[in-house]
Amino acid sequence: MLAQLYIRNVAVIQEASIDLAKGLNVFTGETGAGKSVLIHSINAVLGERTSKDIIRTGEKKALVSALFTGLPPRVLALAEELGFPLEDGELLLSREIGLDGKSSCKIGGRPATAALLRELGGSLINIHGQQDTHQLMAADKHIGFVDGFGLLNGQLREYQGVYRELCQVREELSSSNLDEAEKARRIDLLQYQIGEIEEAGLRLGEEEELDSRKRIIKNAQKISDSLARVYSILTGEDGEGLLELLDQVIGGLGEAGAYLDGFGEFSGRAQEMRYELEEYAASARDALEEMEYNPQELDAIEQRLDTLYRLKKKYGSTVEEILAFQQKASGELEGITLSEERTAQLEAQKQALEAKAKSLADELTKARLKAAGRLCQEVRGELIQLDMPSVTLTFSHREKALGPMGQDDLELLISTNPGEPPKPLAKIASGGEISRVMLAIKNVMASEDEVGTLIFDEVDTGVSGRAAQKIGRKLKQVAEHRQVICVTHLAQVAAYGDHHLLIQKEVRGDRTYTNVLPLTQRQRVEELARIIGGENITEISLQNAREMLTLASGEKRPLDK
Template identity: 55%
Template sequence: MLSQLYINNIAVISEATIDLKPGLNVFTGETGAGKTILINAINAVLGERASKDSIRTGESKAVISALFEDISSEAAAALEQAGYPAEDGSVLITRELDISGKSTCKIDGRPATTGILKNISGHLINVHGQHDNQQLLSAQKHLSFIDSFGGLEQEVAQYKEVYQKYVSVKEKLENITTDEAQKAHRIDLLEYQINEIEAAQLVQGEEEQLKARRKMVKNSLNITQALGTCMALFEGEMEGGGLQEMFGSLVENISQAASYMEEAQPIAQRIEEISYEMEGFERDIRGLLEDFDCDPSELDAIERRLDTIYTLKKKYGSDIQEILNYRDNAWEELRSIENSDQQIKELEKQEQKLFSLAREKALHLSERRKQASQQFVFAVGEELAFLDMPSVQLSVMAKEKPLSADGMDDLELMIVTNVGEQAKSLAKIASGGELSRIMLSIKNVLADKDEIQTMIFDEVDTGVSGRAAQKIGKKLAQVAQNRQVICVTHLAQVASFGNNHLYISKESRNNRTYTTIVPLTREQRIRELARISAGENITPIALSHGEEMLKEAGN
């Protein structure tokens, strides 16, 4: 359950630590005090979208944290799978918003993403707000109610797996069985591309070698002159004698000095070793010069070859390897098209087999949905009768549709509000108060199908009053016997059933608005119920009525 909620710098809430208890927790307060902000803060910490505009004016960041204790095995498994094991059965989720628009999420102090928060929070808490009532107006959502109530999620997943395979094969078949003219055009194009690439006889690394050769040919004169000068220096064709002659004289003289001077011996030895290297240098340079054969006319052939490679690169890839890969893929596609008749036969068999299997599973799923629909309507009907709507009857209108991602069932919840009338669409005749109670009834029957320990209702009593409001309070109290319920309400009849009553108020100090959230004692609850019922002018009769409501609610 959600045991503590901490809010810092969210709208009019400067800082608040809210301790929540098992059972029914109710929030009441004056208009604009921050009841909606409270729900938005909970949604934010659970991974929903949070805007920087929600940060309190003048502050640079906001923080929201939620501590869950005694979490269910299902929630613990989801945390474990996400990499956040809840070793002590509790988990702390934190969301920090920055004025720059960035937000950070943490689970037990470790970084997380909003996607992870959403997945995990789905096992921790169920938030029902006013926008959820609009789900009743969407026929597409009705199917998920039936699947959830009937526990059909695994069967739906098995059907979807087969259906997706069927769609994949169907798409492949459609791609192969294209118009014959298009097929012929594609064959011509592929053959042209393959022939063009193969005619070039490309070799890996060829482009780099050609560029290096082009550089050498362009500078052949410079190379010949430089190597010739080197040989002239060695052979003494220039003034001052050759390097070999001078180095030989150097070796002779330093060796003579070393024969008389011990300190010169290491130098003489090193110079003698270098003299051998000089002989090697001369041979190597002579070999380069003798072997150098570069015809300037070769440059034209190199440029033409590079131009061919460049043209192919513009069409088929950024380098030779990509061009060759393109050719291989073209060959594969060409063979596929040429062998398409056989492939078509094989795919047609697969398509027929998968369609039959998908339809078989869809028919089974449809039958299970019919059974679940009857039980669902009955269960919701009992809830509605308790909520003072005995004449309201729900039914499920089922139509068969072509196979789709969710099966072959087109389901819509229908409603009869008065005896003797025909069933009509919820969207056409249900009032706001009726939608609230119908949605509460659906939430209650679906709640028994999961392990979520905390349910939040935001003004579920909208559009109702009197006896109906009292029944909603009783129903919430019943639900709270097996799980934690948090309810934001504006009706005293509902608030009176709370096990933990928290009051939200606001005040102005130094030209700023501050919101406080405090738990109420029994005496304070009586006064708050009187205020909700009678307004700010609280009379003894109103106080007496508030006390009576608490007694009737068992508080």
């Protein structure tokens, strides 16, 4: 379970250390207090995509860490498989986001990647929020619910592997089946392009060498004058040179060294200097002898660079890209001119893959329809408990051509009133009904995995009264078997919490600060009264809050069927 969440410099939260416990943890607070920041922070530390915009204004970086305890064996095994063995059964994830947009991730204090955080995080927490509701409203996402509930993702991946092979063969076969006129035109173009590049005889690094040689030739006079001056100073062609003077210095230091400590060492060091300067003089002389002023060579270089420039305009911005284009064009030319034998081979391969993909798709369809029936049955049972006694659920199914997700179009249909035929959710369900359907689906799907923590972000949107109470009771029931964290704006839901935390905003000076405070029993009464009655808390609202807490904590009976 998630035992502690630490947040620093994320949006309106300057610093917060939040202790969480088993059972149902509820978060409440006024609109804009920072409840969404809490969810963003958890998403960030689980490796999800984030942005530097979450960093608190005026700060250089943001940090989120999450401590998990009581980890099951499968999570411990996954951590060890990923290279992060956990000896004490605890796991600390952390992520730091900088103003440059880069993030630093750690697992158990050791450097990691966001991808590793995501892989581990997926086995630790499931977050259910507004994005899930959007998926519920999008018919093309419903097939994902069925695959997840039926544990069909492995079967889907097997099909997708064959389907990718089929697409590759179809693409290759299509490129070989151009009509003759188009094929002839394409062959002519490719042959011209390949020939033009081959004729140029390109060589990696050539352009840099030509540019360097061009600079030398264009500045040959300056180079020669400089080298001649250096050589003259060192050798003394026009008089006593630096090397000859240095010989005198070396001799003088040597004589003094016979009588004075240290000067013998100075003489040796001066001799080393003399050797180095002599080497400079020899290098300057050799360079002067090799220096040539050949205008014809400069013209040749200019022409060669012009050839490279023209090729880069056509085939790529560098010699490497031009050669890559040549290789790709050669491959395409070879593909277009495939022999009849190769075409026949591709046709046979395509037919075999189509048959295999269709067989796997048929098996996937059967498994999906079976899983969809069970999903409808179990979700309906959950919805009856959530004050939707007359609900009817079914999946519409239409078979289509093979695609990346198989051959199935599946859409969840619902009827909330007796005698009405099931219709698409988006057309007939209210906001409150959609929230309950989402909660029911997530609860049913959660029973198929072993994730220890479920987070519900305002799953009670659009709900009130009795239905809200049923949602609170349902969350309490789910929390008997795993940790549940719920961000809510309803007193009926918050009353069922085993642990109640308040997200509170305050303004100090010209800055906004958000604090997360665990509430005592008395403070819980006041917070529920605030939610019920607004800013003006009355004795009646306090009494209602106390009664609500008493009823929620005293309920022992199962949910109504």
